[in-house]
Amino acid sequence: MELKTHISVKDLNVFYGNEQALHNITVDIPDKKITAIIGPSGCGKTTLLKSFNRLIDLTDGIRVSGQIFVDGENIFDPKIEITHIRKKMGLLSQRPYPLPMSIYDNVAYGPRIHGIKNKKKLDEIVEHYLKESSLWDEVKDRLSAPASKLSIGQQQRLCLARGLAVEPAIILGDEPTSALDPKSSQRIEQRFLELKNDYTIVIVTHILRQARRLADYVIFLYLGELIEHGPAAEIFENPKEAITKEYIKGIIS
Ligand SMILES: Nc1ncnc2c1ncn2[C@@H]1O[C@H](COP(=O)(O)OP(=O)(O)OP(=O)(O)O)[C@@H](O)[C@H]1O
Ligand SMILES: [Mg+2]
Structure with a gap:
């Protein structure tokens, strides 16, 4: 092939x-x-x-x-x-570096920069990419909690979600x-x-x-x-x- x-x-x-x-x-x-x-x-x-x-x-x-x-x-x-x-391109480094904001805002960050403001649309994006990164089930009830409260493994999956959300x-x-x-x-x-x-x-x-x-x-x-x-x-x-x-x-x- x-x-x-x-x-x-x-x-x-x-x-x-x-x-x-x-x-x-x-x-x-x-x-x-x-x-x-x-x-x-x-x-x-x-x-x-x-x-x-x-x-x-x-x-x-x-x-x-x-x-x-x-x-x-x-x-x-x-x-x-x-x-x-x-x-x-989305980049994952050796250690996760979530932004100093909530879980939700970390994933919504890129899409917002690219001009998406609609709340419902952002909700959908956040849910979609947290699922894509297998993190949704663990965080769906605390989306407004600071990202720094997550374990390191969860933070790395959050960084993956944040990276994917800009559709690289x-x-x-x-x-x-x-x-x-x-x-x-x-x-x-x-x-x-x-x-x-x-x-x-x-x-x-x-x-x-x-x-x-x-x-x-x-x-x-x-x-x-x-x-x-x-x-x-x-x-x-x-x-x-x-x-x-x-x-x-x-x-x-
Ligand atoms: N910011 C820098 N300033 C000067 N030299 C650097 C810098 N970053 C890397 N180097 C040098 O460039 C070479 C390659 O480094 P690089 O970080 O790409 O290696 P690596 O294969 O990723 O190593 P590791 O497995 O330890 O992460 C090394 O000799 C390193 O000392
Ligand atoms: Mg290296």
Whole structure:
């Protein structure tokens, strides 16, 4: 089956000051699949992920060359508005950062910014995305409670709901379960497996078992270089490069 590309990275180099974090990364990320970015600490996983929505722009002294096409548009084109790119992507970070407001307002935040004011419509949106994130049943009776009162696992699901409510096409996750207990991690993983029918998902993980459970495609980075990428089964069962083999076997970490 022909794979549709959603994000296409061409010759991407990223420098923090004089230090180069990514070297000539070229990779196509398929539409409506889960792609896992794996590799040892410091190899550039977060840098690559944050390049996709240009969140790396916020870092002082950052320098980028190359191109990233999302839906065929080069996101580094000076004519492109950053909000246009960011709206396409929901980001989950390692720790949940709910906004300092109620559960309801967290989910309604994005839609309100995009001009939705009607109370009934907002109610529907909030309910829909809390259900999408498997949080509705736990919070439906206390929607006006502060988000900070939720457990960490619930907060991460709330952040997922908040991200989904702006109707992105891409979900980015930077070790999105690393602060969660096993049960909450499992819930997020389960949601990802269901959400990939509708979204392109890219997650950074250093948990190889998680990558095996979730990923359709894998990108293996080492010291800022893309060593190997391809279908998960190939990378895990039959990697081409010796260094990938060693990482998968746990010889290097
Ligand atoms: N804000 C920054 N300023 C300077 N150097 C940075 C910055 N962020 C990352 N780096 C450097 O870039 C390289 C890649 O970092 P990055 O955070 O992308 O790695 P990572 O693979 O996500 O690591 P980890 O698994 O530990 O999260 C590292 O050498 C790191 O020191
Ligand atoms: Mg990281």
